[in-house]
Amino acid sequence: MLFENVVKDRGLLETAEKALQRTLPMARLQITELPGLDQIRLALLDPACSTGPLPEEVMRAVIAEPAYWSFCWGSGLALAKWLLEEPDSVSGQIVADIGTGCGVAAIAAELAGAHQVWACDLDPDALDCCRANAAINESTLEFIPHLSHLPERVDIVLLADVLYDRSNFGLLDQCLNRGDTVIVADSRIEHIDHSEFTAFARVEALTYPNLGEFDEFKSVTFFRGRRDTER
Ligand SMILES: C[S@@+](CC[C@H](N)C(=O)[O-])C[C@H]1O[C@@H](n2cnc3c(N)ncnc32)[C@H](O)[C@@H]1O
Numbered sequence: 001m002l003f004e005n006v007v008k009d010r011g012l013l014e015t016a017e018k019a020l021q022r023t024l025p026m027a028r029l030q031i032t033e034l035p036g037l038d039q040i041r042l043a044l045l046d047p048a049c050s051t052g053p054l055p056e057e058v059m060r061a062v063i064a065e066p067a068y069w070s071f072c073w074g075s076g077l078a079l080a081k082w083l084l085e086e087p088d089s090v091s092g093q094i095v096a097d098i099g100t101g102c103g104v105a106a107i108a109a110e111l112a113g114a115h116q117v118w119a120c121d122l123d124p125d126a127l128d129c130c131r132a133n134a135a136i137n138e139s140t141l142e143f144i145p146h147l148s149h150l151p152e153r154v155d156i157v158l159l160a161d162v163l164y165d166r167s168n169f170g171l172l173d174q175c176l177n178r179g180d181t182v183i184v185a186d187s188r189i190e191h192i193d194h195s196e197f198t199a200f201a202r203v204e205a206l207t208y209p210n211l212g213e214f215d216e217f218k219s220v221t222f223f224r225g226r227r228d229t230e231r
Pocket residue numbers: 068069071072073074075076077098099100101102103104105120121122123126145146147159160161162164165168171
């Protein structure tokens with residue numbers, strides 16, 4: 001079923017692969033299963049294309065325009081598994097996945113029974129990849145470039161591996177202003193210095209494909225945030 005969709009929507013996959021090749025000309029996307037998550041398949045960087053040191057100009061381009069969306073980050077993978085194990089957390093709800101990248105958490109939210117899922121990323125290439133991945137998994141996500149495009153209120157906001165950029169800490173309040181509940185999954189932070197967020201779980205998950213660079217970030221902490229209306 002999944003591969004038939006990809007053939008039908010080959011254009012989506014080609015658009016995403018062309019975006020990847022702007023910075024990594026030798027790279028390809030490969031439709032792959034995810035470790036421990038057999039309900040979802042994603043088009044991700046084919047690890048077979050990424051051996052050996054990169055030429056300097058390619059390295060510069062990758063740093064200037066990193067294709068984060070060509071990986072399924074450990075935090076997104078862990079969050080997707082949690083959503084599928086705890087479908088009551090999103091079933092029937094309006095969900096927004098901010099910094100969706102490859103779209104793994106958004107797709108999982110829909111599979112878990114969410115009523116509507118908004119996939120948000122400021123990188124247009126990420127949205128193209130997410131569109132291809134939604135087609136592969138027969139997901140009907142809504143795609144937006146900024147959280148200001150969300151409906152005024154949503155039930156749940158997801159943030160997986162977005163706080164790597166310290167300037168994104170402002171997103172915590174923006175998400176609390178939009179959503180009744182905010183779920184953060186992050187492998188790079190163990191504590192959020194914000195009175196409305198509480199850590200509630202820690203799990204192990206590696207980024208996929210695992211090129212070995214990210215092994216130090218294998219422990220993913222989950223935080224739940226709710227607006228304290230008393231304040
Ligand atoms: C490390 S990736 C994580 C992707 C995905 N959540 C996962 O776990 O696989 C971070 C993504 O967040 C996006 N991003 C960063 N800051 C953002 C912001 N302020 N609003 C929306 N997207 C953002 C980036 O473009 C990138 O695609």
